[in-house]
Amino acid sequence: MRAFLFPGQGSQYSGMANDFSVYPDWDYFGRRAEEVLNLNLIEIMNGDEETLKLTENAQPAIYLASYVAYNYLRQNGVGFQITAGHSLGEYTAFAAASVYDFDFGIHLVRKRGEYISQAIEPGKGSMAAVLRVSAEEVEKMVKNYEGLYVANYNSSTQTVVSGLKTSIDKFINDCKEKGIRATELVVSGPFHTPFLNSAREKLIREIEHVKFRKPTVPIVLNSTGKESTDPERLKYYLLEQIAGPVYWYQSIKRMLQLGVKEFLEVGPKNVLSNMLKREKINIKHFREIDGASAKK
Template identity: 80%
Template structure:
């Protein structure tokens, strides 16, 4: 059994349009993306990091690159049995599985980014990775701070917290004094917390009249760490993860239970690959498959 994993925000980098332009589906899909969004997305993807990392820019950039990578794998005849996406990557997984089309997907993630940016005053929210202590311990620690939540259960050695920037900074300072490693992330808001409830409500209006289709393969959902092929369930939980936690490690464990033996990261950078390798789980990046195919020519 083979799983495709789609990355989330943080996997963007300046120059990604140039790198992905070598793939055969780039020209068509990048043109369609710019027409749908009416922005110069290619220049943003190749431009300065500060502009690219803005949520409303990073999300469509990653979505586009990941979908191009997916279409490339399909063209190589690489099969798949199940999908999962980390945070934003779940939106890409839905498009790849045919729940909605590419055009609506990239429109949706741009709107998601805009609504997240509008949900809380810039600079008031942040996130931090807490390393090498249990998620249960992190859950206990955050209770001592105003407006802090566990946002991502990424691996057995990394749990991400999210919330008010002032509380994040105090948390990091206290962790340092306790000998616990905690690092603030380069993220523009408190993702996956109740602070983003208004973003969830706005995005709900964007999709309430859109008919979601049954996916080609099951999708393991961030909010439940369970697989689903039910369109209404997919629609509900796609919204829920905006203001709720991402159970990523639990999702990976569920796929292993289902019999997944091969994981492929489908998108820019190798953030998900690094997470799984720390769990001693085999995974390859889609670009490695390209190299394997080239070596056979």
């Protein structure tokens, strides 16, 4: 049993459009993205890092690259029986499982990025990854800082905190003094915290009248760490994760329980692959496989 995993924000990089232009249908999906968004997304993807890092730009850029990678695998007959996406990547997972089409997905992630940027001024919020400290200990630590929350349960050795930039800076400095490794992430907002409740409310209005389809495979949800194929449940929890934590490690453990033997990261960079390889989990980046030999 194989799972497709789609990465989230932080996996963007300048030049990604050039790199992904070698895959089939890049021109088609790149054109569709720019027409739907009325935006020169390709130029942004190949431009300076600071512009690309902005949430409203990074999210559609990663979605586009990840979907093109998924399309490449599909054309090579590489199948999957379950899927999940990390934060933003959950939106790509929904598209790959045919809950909605590519066009609606790219529209949705652009709006998601815009609404997140509107919720709190870019630069006033940030995130940091804490390594080799238990999630329970990190939960205790954040209580000592104003506007700081646990945002991502990424692995047994990595937990991400999110909140006010001033609190993140103090948290990182305090960790350094205690000999704890904490690294600020390349993001422009306090994702997965109550600071983004207004973004969630705005996105509700984008999708409340849109009919989600039943997915072609089960989707393991960020907000629950459990699988679902119910369209209304999928819609509800897709919105919940904007301002709530991502139970990623719990999601991976659930897929292992369900019988997943191979995970495939589908998108730019290899953030998820690196994270899960440390857990001794069988995961590859899609670029590592030969499509012809990896058919289901």
